[in-house]
Amino acid sequence: MKFPMILGAAMIFAAFAAQQADAKGCVKGAVVGGVAGHMVHHGVLGAAGGCAVGHHEASKHERQRREMQQQQPAHSDDRGGN
16 A cells, blocks of 8 residues: 555656656655545655645745845945945
């Protein structure tokens, strides 16, 4: 029973490891989702869902961080020195 769950989780991890830049939040979400899914006997489904949610949340936070950086004025060093 545990082998299919481990195999499924490994397949999900391998699929997203190839796209490392796009996998932000996936591993953390997959772990949380896998544990939650395991409680209701759907560990692989929970891991896949957790990966999707974790990636979405990481992308949302990255977008918010970029927006905050764009809103801040650029610091220039115009002191008039030589």
